[in-house]
Amino acid sequence: MLIIVSMMMAFFGALIALDRTAACQVMISRPLVVSSFIGLVFGNITYGLTLGFLIELLWIERLPVGSSLIPNETALSVVASSVVFLAGSAIGVLNREIMVFVIMLFLPVGWIFQKVDWFLRDYNSKLSSYTLRAVEKVGDKAVDSAILKGLGLSFILHFIILFVLIVFGTFLVRYLYPLLNSDILSLLGMLFYIFPVVGTAAAINSIKSVRRPIVQFTVFYILFVLITFGYNKL
Amino acid sequence: MNKVVLFKVWLRSFFIQSAWNFEKMQNIGFAFSILPAIKKIYPKKDQNAVQRHLSFFNSHPYMASPIMGAVIRMEEEKKTGKEIESFKTGIMGSYGALGDSFFWGALKPFALLVALLFSLRESVWAPLVFLLIYNIPHLWMRTYGLWKGYIEGERIGEYIKNIGMPSWIRRIRSLTLMLLSLFLVFILLLFNGKSSGIYAESLFSYNWGGMSLILLALVVSTSYLLKKGLTSVKIIYIYSIALGLFTFIAD
Numbered sequence: 001m002l003i004i005v006s007m008m009m010a011f012f013g014a015l016i017a018l019d020r021t022a023a024c025q026v027m028i029s030r031p032l033v034v035s036s037f038i039g040l041v042f043g044n045i046t047y048g049l050t051l052g053f054l055i056e057l058l059w060i061e062r063l064p065v066g067s068s069l070i071p072n073e074t075a076l077s078v079v080a081s082s083v084v085f086l087a088g089s090a091i092g093v094l095n096r097e098i099m100v101f102v103i104m105l106f107l108p109v110g111w112i113f114q115k116v117d118w119f120l121r122d123y124n125s126k127l128s129s130y131t132l133r134a135v136e137k138v139g140d141k142a143v144d145s146a147i148l149k150g151l152g153l154s155f156i157l158h159f160i161i162l163f164v165l166i167v168f169g170t171f172l173v174r175y176l177y178p179l180l181n182s183d184i185l186s187l188l189g190m191l192f193y194i195f196p197v198v199g200t201a202a203a204i205n206s207i208k209s210v211r212r213p214i215v216q217f218t219v220f221y222i223l224f225v226l227i228t229f230g231y232n233k234l
Numbered sequence: 235m236n237k238v239v240l241f242k243v244w245l246r247s248f249f250i251q252s253a254w255n256f257e258k259m260q261n262i263g264f265a266f267s268i269l270p271a272i273k274k275i276y277p278k279k280d281q282n283a284v285q286r287h288l289s290f291f292n293s294h295p296y297m298a299s300p301i302m303g304a305v306i307r308m309e310e311e312k313k314t315g316k317e318i319e320s321f322k323t324g325i326m327g328s329y330g331a332l333g334d335s336f337f338w339g340a341l342k343p344f345a346l347l348v349a350l351l352f353s354l355r356e357s358v359w360a361p362l363v364f365l366l367i368y369n370i371p372h373l374w375m376r377t378y379g380l381w382k383g384y385i386e387g388e389r390i391g392e393y394i395k396n397i398g399m400p401s402w403i404r405r406i407r408s409l410t411l412m413l414l415s416l417f418l419v420f421i422l423l424l425f426n427g428k429s430s431g432i433y434a435e436s437l438f439s440y441n442w443g444g445m446s447l448i449l450l451a452l453v454v455s456t457s458y459l460l461k462k463g464l465t466s467v468k469i470i471y472i473y474s475i476a477l478g479l480f481t482f483i484a485d
Contacts (some may be wrong), residue, residue, distance in 0.1 A: 024248045025295055027342070027368050032349055033361040045358050052361070053353045058466045060346060063338045067256065069290075071467075104474065107467050124255035124262075131253075131262055132288055140269055140284050146262045150253035183485070187478055194473050196421045197449065199350075201456035202342055202466045203414055209335075210407045214457055218450065220415035225446045228419055 002086060002170060009038065015076030017158045020074050021064070021117070022151055031055035031077040038081040044094065051081050051099055055194075057199025058107075061206035069117050071110030075162060080106050082166045087173035097188040101180070102173055103190070109165060116134035116161065120154050235271060235384065236307060242270035243302060244380055250295050259292035264302070271306040286315045293326040294333020296375045301325055302388040303383020312385070321388055329394070333375075336399050341371060342407040347413045354420050418453065422446055 019029040027033065032052035056172015059073040084102045088094040127146050134142035180188075207213045250263035250345040272283050293301060301322065308318050357363075373467030383390045422445060459469055 017463055022249070022252045025251070026372070027365060030346070030361075030364065032346065032353065032364055036358070036361045046356050049353050049358065049360060051349060056346060056350065057350070058470065060343060060459070061466065063334070063342075065334045065338060067259065074388045104470070107470075110467075116408060121254060121256050123236065124253045125257045126256050127253055128262055128288075135285055135288065139279055139281060141271070143262060143266050143269060143284065143288070147249055147252045147266045150262070151249070183481060184478075187474065187481055190477055191470070191474050193421075194470065194477075196417070197452045198456055198466050198469050198473070200418050200421075201412055201453045201460055203347065204411070204453070204457050205460045206339070206343055207407045207411060208339065209404060210411060213407075213411055214454060216408075216411050217415050218454070220412050221418055221450060224415055224419040225422070228423065229443065229446075 001116040002167065005086060006082065006163055006166040006170070009078060009166055010159050012038075013075065013082075013162045014155045014159035016078070017072070017074045017113075017162075018141035018151060018154060020072070022154050029074040031059065031073050034074060034077040035081040038078070038085065042085040042089075047084070047094060047099070047155065047219070048081060049061065051084060051103070052097070054078060054099065054195045055080065056101055057195050059200070060199055069114055069121075072113030072117060073110060074194060075113040076103075076106060076110045078162055079109050079165045079169055083169040083173055086166070086170040086176065090170070090174050091178060093177065096192045097180075097185045098173075100188045100191050100195075101177060102169075104188075105173070105176075106165075106169060112161065112165075113158075116157055120150075120157065124150055125152060235274065235310060239270050239274050240303075240306075240380065240384060243267055243306065244299075244377060246270070247299050247302060248375060248378065250298055258288070258290045259377060260295070260298065261288050261291050264291040264298065267298075268302050268306055268309075272309065275306075275309050282315070283309065286319060289319065291322060291326060293330040294337065295426035297329040297333035297379070298326075299376045300379035300383035300390050300394065301329060303380040303385075304387050307323055307384050307385075325391060330392070332399055335403050337375075338370065340403045340410070341368060344406050344410045344413070347410055351413065351420065352418055354417075354424065418449060419446075422449055447482055 013034075016029050019025060019027070030052075032049070035052030035055065036045055036048045038046075039045045041053070055073060055077050059070075062070045064070055066158055080099075080102050083106065084094070084099055087102075098197070127149055131142050131146040178182075184199055204213050204217050210216065246267040246269070250260050250267055252266070253262035254260060255262075265284060268287060269284070272280075272287070276283050287305075293300075303435055304325075305318060305322065313321075328369060345364050345367035349360045351476055352360035352363050386393050422442065456469060459472075460466070464472070
C-alpha cells in the first residue's frame with residue numbers, strides 16, 4: 001500500500017514540479033497549493049494547508065531571478081506532506097509537532113533537487129547544441145523533440161527521486177518520531193511559532209525599492225497593535 | 235496572421251522554459267513557441283528562420299509573450315534577420331528585469347501574503363485566492379501581451395512603458411509591507427489565544443503588550459541576521475538549537 005501511494009504522490013509531485021520552471025509557471029507548484037492538495041487527497045486539508053503555510057514562509061524571500069537556482073520548495077512540499085500523512089497515519093499521530101519535525105528533517109530535500117535542476121540545465125545545454133545541428137538535418141521537428149526531451153527528463157528524474165525519498169522518509173519518521181521525548185516535542189511545538197517570525201522578516205527583506213522597509217513595517221505594526229489592543233479593551 | 239496560429243503560439247509560450255539551458259537560456263523555448271507562426275509565414279520550409287530564433291534569448295517567461303508577438307509581426311513584414319535579432323537583443327534584458335521585479339519581486343509575495351492571511355484562518359480558499367490574485371496579471375500579460383506585441387510590432391516597448399509597471403511595483407510592495415504588519419498582528423492574536431484552530435495557543439495571554447514588543451524585536455533581529463547573509467532555513471536551525479539549549483538550561 002505504501003509503495004502504491006508513494007508512487008502516486010511521486011507521480012503527482014513530478015508532474016506539478018514541471019510548473020516550477022519547465023512548463024506553465026501558473027504557480028500550482030507553490031508549497032501552499034501543493035501541500036493543501038496533498039492534504040485534500042489524504043482527507044485533511046487543514047493540516048495540508050498548515051504544512052504549506054510553514055514551508056511557504058521559509059521560501060517567501062527566495063526569488064528565481066535570471067539564471068539563479070534556488071533550493072526546490074516544491075519537492076520539499078511533496079516529500080514533507082506525503083511523509084507527514086503516511087507516517088502520521090501509521091503511528092497514529094497528526095499534530096503540529098510531527099509537521100515541524102518532518103519539515104526540519106527534510107529541508108535538505110530542497111538542496112538535493114537544486115542539484116537535480118542544475119543537472120537538467122546542464123543537460124539542456126547539450127540539447128541546445130544538438131538541436132542547432134539537428135535543425136539543419138531534420139528541420140523544425142528537432143525543436144519540438146528538444147522540448148519533449150527537456151520535459152521528459154525533468155519528469156522522470158523528479159519521479160524517481162521523489163518516490164525514493166517518500167518511501168525512505170516514511171520509514172524513517174515511523175521509526176524516529178516515537179523515540180522523541182517530551183522535551184523535544186515541546187521544543188518542536190515552540191518552533192511552530194518561530195516559522196511566521198522568520199517568514200515575516202524574510203518577506204520584509206525581500207521588499208526592495210521601498211525606503212527603509214523595516215521602519216515602515218514597524219510603524220504599521222505598532223499602529224495595528226494599538227488599534228487591535230484598543231478594540232479588545234472596548 | 236490568423237487567430238488560430240496566434241492561439242497555438244500562446245499555448246506553446248507556456249513551455250518557453252522547458253529546455254532552459256546555461257548557454258543560450260530560453261532559445262529552444264522561444265523557437266518552439268513561435269514555430270506555428272514561422273511555418274505560416276514561410277510555407278516552404280525555411281530553416282534559416284527557425285535557426286535564427288535558436289540564438290541566445292533570455293527574458294522573463296511572461297514578458298517574452300509581447301516580444302514573441304512583435305517578432306511574429308516583424309517576420310511577417312519580412313524584416314531582415316539582423317533587424318529582428320537586434321530588436322530581440324535590445325528588448326529582452328529590460329523586459330526580463332521588469333518582469334522579475336513585477337511578477338517575482340512584487341506580485342508573488344503580495345499574493346502569497348494575502349493567501350497566508352487566509353490560511354491563518356484555516357480557510358481552504360487560501361490556495362485558490364493566491365492562484366487567482368497571481369494569475370490574473372500573469373495570464374493577462376501572456377495573452378494580451380502577445381496580441382499587443384503582434385499589433386504594435388517594434389513599437390511594443392512604448393506600450394509596456396505606458397502601463398507604468400515600475401509605479402505598480404512600488405504600490406504593491408508598500409501594500410505588502412502593510413499586510414506583513416497585519417500578518418504579524420494576527421500571529422500575535424493567535425499566540426494570545428484570541429483565535430481558534432490549529433495555530434491557536436494561549437502562550438502569552440498574561441501580557442500581550444509585552445509580547446507584541448518581543449515579537450517585533452524577534453522580527454527585527456531576524457531581519458538583521460538575514461541581511462548578514464544567513465538564509466531563513468539556517469536561521470530556523472539556529473533558533474531551534476538556541477531554544478533547545480535554553481530549555482535544557484532552564485530545566
